[in-house]
Amino acid sequence: MEIIRYAELKAHPWRNGGGVTREVARHPRSAQDNAWDWRVSIAEVSKAGAFSVFAGMDRVLTVIDGELLLLSVDGAEHPLEKYRPFRFSGDADSAGALPTGDIRDLNVITRNGAFKGYTSIIELSKKRAHPVFEGQFGILLQGQATVSPGTAGGPAPAAPEPVPAELNRYDAVVGSDAETPEIVGRGFLAVVSIDPSHEPGTD
Structure with a gap:
């Protein structure tokens, strides 16, 4: 039985300084950068700004702490409330705003044609x-x-x-x-x- 302890996960700062991500798992484990076929991670978002593009990927994002993430996907705004998973394309031009303060989200990203995440x-x-x-x-x-x-x-x-x-x-x-x-x-x-x-x- 395997347990991945959150306290042992390393925090990786975002390039734009808007938050940090802790990777729970990826496949294959040895894959570098975005060469993996799927990844599960938890991000702390502390500043509004653009999200990274994941070309050829499918994303499911769920707010797990905090009240609201206002997610813009290719110009369309989507208010994401806590515990409501939302699927969108990793190719999309996306950004997040924090009208109620900092949030934490769970990200499931899968490569199109290889895996599907839920x-x-x-x-x-x-x-x-x-x-x-x-x-x-x-x-x-x-x-x-x-x-x-x-x-x-x-x-x-x-x-x-x-x-x-x-x-x-x-x-x-x-x-x-x-x-x-x-x-x-x-x-x-x-x-x-x-x-x-x-x-x-x-x-």
Whole structure:
């Protein structure tokens, strides 16, 4: 069971000085600059300004802290409220304004024709565990939660019961179909899914 601890992620300042980004994961991991096929990251936005262009990419942006991001995409304004994912083209001329102050957002960027990214916001339960499958990340946005290895891969061998791991805010649980991690608690979880693309003309 793999947990990516937010506190251990390095902050990378934006070129325009408007914020910083912490990368949660990318594929392939060894890819440099924007040569990756997908990336999941969390950004802190402290100043209005232009967003980077990601040519040939698809973006899903979700405000996860703060009240409002006023996003301009090719001249059209979109008020993005907290926990409402918004999809737009990485090729677009985009910029953000902060009418209510600083925000933090979750970014899922995928290469067109290779992968498709999705973000869902769910409310956690203490009674019903939420599984995180292969190709998914579960990111704790708010509240308190623990994660344990599931038994989706079949009966577990005779061994001591695993101790649930505590999750801190913005920690990410990496999904698996072998021992599907299961998250329980109170609060809100972002479930990011990265699916291989099945567009016409792709393998």
